[in-house]
Amino acid sequence: MDTTADLLFLNEEVALRINPFSEGEYLVIQTHPQEKSLKVSKRSFDYESAKKYCELENLGHDYATFELRIFHDGNLWTVDASGNRRRISQQQDWKVAPQYLEAIHDNDNHGEIIVCFCSYPYFHGVTAQISGSGEVVEFWHSVTCLVDDHGREIHSCPNCHISLVDELDDDSDDFYQQITQPAVCIGCANYHGQEYAEELLICAIHPYGWDGVSCPDFTESDNNKLDKTVK
Ligand SMILES: [Zn+2]
Structure with a gap:
């Protein structure tokens, strides 16, 4: 039955x-x-x-x-x-270990699962340590959270090797230097342009970019909005 x-x-x-x-x-x-x-x-x-x-x-x-x-x-x-x-493929069927899924629902845990542009999920959380002077010092760090590989502190994505530190650091241009934007896409709101070791996703409409001088789907980007996202 x-x-x-x-x-x-x-x-x-x-x-x-x-x-x-x-x-x-x-x-x-x-x-x-x-x-x-x-x-x-x-x-x-x-x-x-x-x-x-x-x-x-x-x-x-x-x-x-x-x-x-x-x-x-x-x-x-x-x-x-x-x-x-x-x-x-950069994208895999990643399995996040249950303790990390539980941790993100626990309000005292101060952690979250971040998905890298390449699809790889990792855990970004806070750890409290007692300093030499007896003060509680909290610091954020990223660790692997997969079922078969978790708890490893990481500074770059184990899957695509992009720096995770730069991604979170406003003063660093390194993260943005990894992005190469075709001239036809400059100023377009649809531009995504995340480069992976494997492939560059230009935008959702034309994943491999537009092969000409003017793209039919060019949409003027809202610069104020862009500034807020970047900063
Ligand atoms: Zn990645």
Whole structure:
């Protein structure tokens, strides 16, 4: 007899999240904006249908980007134009250890899970220590929080190696120097431009950028808003 849990697997939404991925399975995943856990829109063993679905998702969403991945040997991989495995994906099905998920709901814990631009989640929290003069000194630091790798203090993202210190430091230009903005995108509100070791996401509308002198989707950016975000 079917239990309630068995019936849940018949619901596609639930099955997308619960059923383990299989070797050679294609996954259409949301790569922007990043979420705390992998957002899978479609699973299929058929490359053409997965690719088609991915294209439609990108056309149907103005503020989200979807990409195709293939599951191999426990990891997500990017695919080439024929659907063959290319290289290991920045986005993976990261599993955050339960104690960190509990910690973010605990108001006394002063910690949060931050998702790197590359999809990697880490824990940014405060630790209290007693100084030599007996005072309680609190300091913030970032630690790994995955089930199979947690509690390690980190200063850069273990996945894409971007500096986490610079990201949080207003005085440093290093973080912004890692961003390369095409001339056609300067001043455009849609520009995202986060460079990964693997790929550069220009914007949600044209993930690989616009190949011309003027982009049809150019939207004047609100400079005041931009200043608030950067500072
Ligand atoms: Zn990263």
